Amino acid sequence: MTSTFAPNTPVDADPNDDLTFVRCPTLTHSSMNGQTKGPSSILCDVPRYIQTAKSGRVFYAPAEKTYLKLNNKDKITLNRLRIEVVNSDELLVQDLQRQTTVMLHIKECGCS
Numbered sequence: 001m002t003s004t005f006a007p008n009t010p011v012d013a014d015p016n017d018d019l020t021f022v023r024c025p026t027l028t029h030s031s032m033n034g035q036t037k038g039p040s041s042i043l044c045d046v047p048r049y050i051q052t053a054k055s056g057r058v059f060y061a062p063a064e065k066t067y068l069k070l071n072n073k074d075k076i077t078l079n080r081l082r083i084e085v086v087n088s089d090e091l092l093v094q095d096l097q098r099q100t101t102v103m104l105h106i107k108e109c110g111c112s
Contacts, residue, residue, distance in 0.1 A: 020048045020093055022102055023084045028076065029068045035088040042086070043068065043104075048093075065105055078106070 025041040033040040044066045070076065083102050085093045 019045065019088045021045050021086050021088070021090075023086050023090065024081055024104075025084070026080070026082045028070045028072045030071065031068060033088075033090060036090060040090065042090075046085075067105075067107070069109060 021042045022044050023042045031040045031042045047060055087093055
């Protein structure tokens with residue numbers, strides 16, 4: 001599944017907040033935010049800046065996939081997911097330029 005979105009108004013990047021996270025509040029999983037010390041719907045972290053990228057499109061793919069249990073008791077029909085890019089305080093990142101694409105790999109757990 002792929003989700004693409006663009007910010008309404010690009011603003012200058014905040015160099016003091018280089019941590020960004022992908023959050024999906026529409027799924028049934030639960031994760032923990034170490035910064036806020038509270039429950040979250042964060043899926044994974046992503047780098048905000050990549051040292052080797054001087055300009056243009058930046059591509060990042062983690063070395064390994066991250067899987068979280070959704071803890072659903074019944075089957076889930078996915079026809080709409082809300083994907084958000086947030087900072088460590090879980091505020092929406094407002095300085096993304098152009099387009100951001102997030103790809104999710106969802107699979108059956110196969111566990112009891």
